[in-house]
Amino acid sequence: MELKEKLVSSFLAFENSVDVDAYVHDVRSDAFKIFEEKGFPTKKEEAWKYTSLNKILNEDYSVFPKQENALEYKDVKKYLIHDIDTYKVVFIDGKYSSHLSQTTHDGIDVCLMSAAFSKPKYRLVIENYFNKAASKDSLTSLNTAFSSEGAYIHIPKNKLVEKPIQIIHFSTGNESALMLQPRNLIVVDENSHVQIIERHQSLTSNAILTNSVTEIFANKRAIVDYYKIQNDNSNASLIDNTFIKQKQESVASVHTFSFGGKLIRNNLNYYQEGERIDSTLKGVTIIGDKQHVDHNTLVHHIEPNCESHQDYKGIFGENSTGVFNGKIIVEKEAQKTNAFQVNNNILISDKATINTKPQLEIFADDVKCSHGCTIGQLDESALFYMQSRGIPKKEAKALLMYAFSNNVLSSVKIPEIKQRITKIIANKLGVSIGFDL
Amino acid sequence: MSKYTEDDLREELKTKEYEYGFYTDIESDTFPNGLNEDIVRAISKKKEEPQWMTDWRLEAFRAWEKMTEPEWANVHYKKPDFQGISYYSAPNSKPKYDSLDEVDPELLATFEKLGISLDEQKKLSGVAMDVVVDSVSVATTFKKTLGEKGIIFMSISEAIKEHPELVKKYLGTIVPQKDNFYAALNSAVFSDGSFCYIPKGVRCPMELSTYFRINQAGTGQFERTLVIADEGSYVSYLEGCTAPSRDENQLHAAVVELIALDNAEIKYSTVQNWYPGNAEGKGGVYNFVTKRGLCEKNAKISWTQVETGSAVTWKYPSCVLKGDNSVGEFYSIAVTNNYQQADTGTKMIHLGKNTKSTIISKGISAGKSQNSYRGLVQINSRAENARNFSQCDSLLMGNECGAHTFPYIEAKNKTAKIEHEATTSKIGEDQIFYCNQRGIDTEKAIALIVNGFSKEVLNKLPMEFAVEAQKLLEISLEGSVG
Helix, strand or coil, rough: HHHHHHHHHHHHHHHCCCCCCCHHHHHHHHHHHHHHHHCCCCCHHHHHCCCCCCHHHCCCCCCCCCCCCCHHHHHHHHHCCCCCCEEEEEEEECCEEECCCCCCCCCCCCEEHHHHHCCCCHHHHHHHHHHCCCCCCCHHHHHHHHHCCEEEEEEEEEEEEEEEEEEEEECCCCCEEEECCCEEEECCCCCCCCEEEEEECCCCEEEEEEEEEEEEEEEECCEEEEEEEEEEECCCEEEEEEEEECCCCCEEEHHHHHHHHCEEEEEEEEECCCCCEEEEEEEEEEEEECEEEEEEEEEEEEEECEEEHHHHHHEEEECCEEEEEEEEEEECCCCEEEEEEEEEEEEEECEEEEEEEEEECCCCCEEEEEEEEECCCCHHHHHHHHHHHCCHHHHHHHHHHHHHHHHCCCCCCCCCHHHHHHHHHHHHHHCCCCCCC | CCCCCCHHHHHHHHHCCCCCCCCCCCEEECEEECCCCCHHHHHHHCCCHHHHHHHHHHHHHHHHHHHHCCCCCCCCCCCCCCCCEECEEECCCCCCCEEEECCCCHHHHHHHHCCCCCCHHHHCCCEEEEECCCCCCECCCCHHHHHHHCCEEEHHHHHHCCCCHHHHHHHCCCCCCCCHHHHHHHHCCCCCCCCECCCCCCCCCCCEEEEECCCCCEECEEEEEEEEECCCCEEEEEEECCCCCCCEEEECCEEEEEEECCCCCCEEEEEEEECCCCCCCCCCEEEEEEEEEECCCCCCCEEEEEEECCCEEEEEEEEEEEECCCEEEEEEEEECCCCEEEEECEEEEEECCCCCEEEHHHHHECCCCEEEEEEEEEECCCCCCCEEEEEEEEECCCCCCEEEEEEEEEEEECCCCEEEEEEEEEEHHHHHHCCCCCCCCCCHHHHHHHHHHHHHHHHHCCCHHHHHHHHHHHHHHCCCCC
């Protein structure tokens, strides 16, 4: 059975099984209609020109996992940032694992979407924020239609959350193929500050398709730091849709580290709805094999005096494919906007491909906007210089590649993440040197 | 004039009427509106074409019927009614002239108004002109000089009769009949155009040029240009357009094919100044053009364009760098004002080894216009050591216009080096202040800055054309370019 048909027939059963709040019910039904009408995106759509979903949609995914599975902390410890104290929201095959998680209601809410949907005390927040930032494209709508579980984070006014929050999804391979649709809602009120780490990890080689949607609301002067670590195994695919709505003077940054997975598509959308907003989008992609990573970003400058900074680095080996599609829209009212976008790529294999499309759409005249994009190789003379000083070629290459991606790493504010990423990079490049020389 | 500000400039731009809007009254021999196989056959018959040409057109027409208009471009307009256009119109009194004296004086006056009277051109600039008024060439000059070198420069309908082997061999090889909607339409109904062949090792001694005009009301213009530079030859080709003022939208769908064989070089320069519509966005020409060149080994094709006219422009001069060491260049200035929309850029397809391409695109938007750059740089897996540099700069005047960039970059080879950069800015107040401080008034300062902004491209135009290009920039951005 085609995946779409399967989803269509599952929807009714799903709607009956969950306790339905009238508001959420309407949102889900409307979203489902959109998906039913549009279906999965194809290469004919401009936004999906370089990424085909065909090869991942063929699997016979089970939409609802049948049985729950438990994991021991020691088995999955390595996938967590464990050397610092953090709040954790952990899901196993889409189901919440209270055993591995550490949530809180102490001043801030770090808990579950299922609780937020069902309990009356969250009702106002859900009605004010749920599905208010998400776009109406087919995959996001599909997630909305099936939204039932995920992380719910609400930071009230004037709170500095001292510990980072980790949102982690494990899949155990209980089903031969599994489709997950986590839905996260993050609301950060005035003057508050939060750091969030998100990771999707498959523990077996069974096929996984994750279609995740995260909505983030950064209210006045809020600061949000978001880190996405994508280092999954070669049969796991991820479609990550993130929507960030910022109010005046807020600062939001998203760092995306893509090192593994079969197909990764990151849709990252920023909407600036106030003045003097700062948005940062950064990413490092290092992939090989037949992997495919697609970064699709949108920064919508709606009000004056805002800034956005984008910096995406990619290193592509073997048969891998990289896509970068960055769009900056500057509306007529958004005078004095500063919008920058850089995309640098290195191809290290003859069979690797990079497709990049940095777009600017500008309707205001008093702006500074620039984008730059390069595709090149490692500098031969720099390599020679290091080799002549006794650094073996492999290490010299690794050093250059590390230096290449360092611009992105340097703005990571949690040292433990930086270390972790550095280790993954060293691993990826097959060297044992630590880069924090 | 010291109080001359950008606002004044904007005001002037808004009110500036199209200077070249006039209409020459020459009796035309026009076909009924509409398009079907009979019309295609009739056009072919009218032009006394051989059977293979008629078949070729019909093949294109059948393909066209199945195609739909492309909608991906960043332009919005009322679609032309393809059945409401007459597909053939030729000046009625069409004798074969030997000298300019015999040419319809009214027509000559037209050219004089444009400031490019044939006599003047002939005497002063040494430019051979293949003048095309409403699709049929009425005067060809300097044919003899060119003939001595073995250069063939004539209208394409003559070439079909006189050099069928060349036309048959190359026509449609670069832009196939089914390439796109407008190319198919053009292939089916093209009325005339220019044909140029430079033999082996010959350096064309003068700039070849043609002038296109849309004259008869409601007539679409479908030009077909084919330039072949044989091994080791060089040619510089100029194309310029002006069209009379009209209220209904006119359609222009041209196809240009360039073939540069081993070691050859073609330089193709365009100044486009079709009627852009009035300040309210009424009228104006739709310009949907397919231009493409093929480079064999060590060959070079250079496109230079100054786009100031047309209500809607949809144009991507491209280079297919097939041979090793071949070079493609694209230099463009696109100026849009009032309600004009331009979606223009280039495609550089790198197939051969050590191929190089350069793209310099300058967009200037004023009034309520929209100006887009859309380009593709494609490095195929066998194109070792391919190199590309692209630069797209936009200048915005006023906050009602828009500038957009859509660069597509596709690399499939690890030795590729690609750089792309784009900036958007307005004329800085500090820049103007700096000039004012040194005694340069604001008007001149703006002129200086805009001139400097587009200098890289203007410099690429041949001397004979640079003057005209400046003139057209002046009309589009009066007061800013000096």
